[in-house]
Amino acid sequence: MAEIDPVISVRGLRNAFGDQVIHDNLDLDVRAGEILGVVGGSGTGKSVLMRSIIGLQEPEAGEITVLGTSMRGKEEDEAFEVRKRWGVMFQGGALFSTLTVAENVQVPLREFYPQFDRELLEEIARYKIQLSGLPPEAAHKYPSELSGGMKKRAGLARSLAMDPELLFLDEPTAGLDPIGASKFDELTRSLQDTLGLTVFLITHDLDTLYAICDRVAVIADKRVIAIGKIDELLSTDHPWIHEYFSGPRGRAARLGHERQI
Numbered sequence: 001m002a003e004i005d006p007v008i009s010v011r012g013l014r015n016a017f018g019d020q021v022i023h024d025n026l027d028l029d030v031r032a033g034e035i036l037g038v039v040g041g042s043g044t045g046k047s048v049l050m051r052s053i054i055g056l057q058e059p060e061a062g063e064i065t066v067l068g069t070s071m072r073g074k075e076e077d078e079a080f081e082v083r084k085r086w087g088v089m090f091q092g093g094a095l096f097s098t099l100t101v102a103e104n105v106q107v108p109l110r111e112f113y114p115q116f117d118r119e120l121l122e123e124i125a126r127y128k129i130q131l132s133g134l135p136p137e138a139a140h141k142y143p144s145e146l147s148g149g150m151k152k153r154a155g156l157a158r159s160l161a162m163d164p165e166l167l168f169l170d171e172p173t174a175g176l177d178p179i180g181a182s183k184f185d186e187l188t189r190s191l192q193d194t195l196g197l198t199v200f201l202i203t204h205d206l207d208t209l210y211a212i213c214d215r216v217a218v219i220a221d222k223r224v225i226a227i228g229k230i231d232e233l234l235s236t237d238h239p240w241i242h243e244y245f246s247g248p249r250g251r252a253a254r255l256g257h258e259r260q261i
């Protein structure tokens with residue numbers, strides 16, 4: 001059977017800030033329809049990797065292909081067509097504080113479809129807000145009036161505005177209580193299932209990895225040192241991987257997951 005092209009392909013990526021090399025010769029493939037968890041110690045460059053893929057960080061070297069389009073050296077208008085096809089939920093939601101939730105959701109729609117009239121924009125925003133599990137009245141609230149969990153859902157609603165094929169989530173459950181985090185995980189999985197999304201998910205949350213990720217990529221030593229199902233990762237001998245998955249938190253997450261299946 002022919003291999004399906006990866007939705008994201010990164011080859012030989014190098015990123016540095018001054019003397020500080022963040023990535024060196026990093027390779028990564030994200031497969032169609034999977035939820036790929038991206039883990040690594042703090043400061044290993046998970047967010048910088050995501051920013052490189054979505055064109056917010058120009059790498060020093062390497063090739064990045066997203067949805068069949070080579071992203072390096074693309075002019076803004078050339079990247080426009082592919083940017084339409086992904087959604088991004090930044091760490092902390094990154095909502096515009098002076099806009100209501102509905103207006104936040106409309107931001108990408110206004111950028112990509114300036115011809116849409118107000119009624120259509122409102123209709124789409126209402127639908128995305130509902131899809132993200134927020135009550136309808138949240139549409140008219142400002143970010144400062146929302147709880148942390150609601151802000152995350154609002155960020156998710158905005159990332160879904162354009163009916164993306166590909167979703168980037170940067171630490172979506174950070175700061176949520178365990179019940180809120182697990183509800184958010186369920187929502188991510190069910191959206192992925194129903195909308196057929198491919199998801200690039202940066203997380204420190206071991207429960208999320210066990211509950212919803214099809215594969216996990218581990219970043220250490222400036223590159224992806226291992227990628228696969230958690231059991232496959234455990235068969236590698238990198239000390240960080242063992243400390244992470246076999247430490248007290250890793251064991252607790254595994255036990256919790258086993259009890260649920």
Ligand SMILES: Nc1ncnc2c1ncn2[C@@H]1O[C@H](COP(=O)(O)OP(=O)(O)OP(=O)(O)O)[C@@H](O)[C@H]1O
Nearest residue numbers: 017020022040041042043044045046047048049204
């Ligand atoms: N614009 C920038 N200028 C200079 N250094 C930067 C910039 N962006 C990121 N860095 C540095 O790059 C390194 C990787 O940052 P990044 O945010 O990708 O880490 P991370 O793995 O996502 O960390 P965390 O898990 O703590 O969120 C850090 O040392 C950070 O200080």
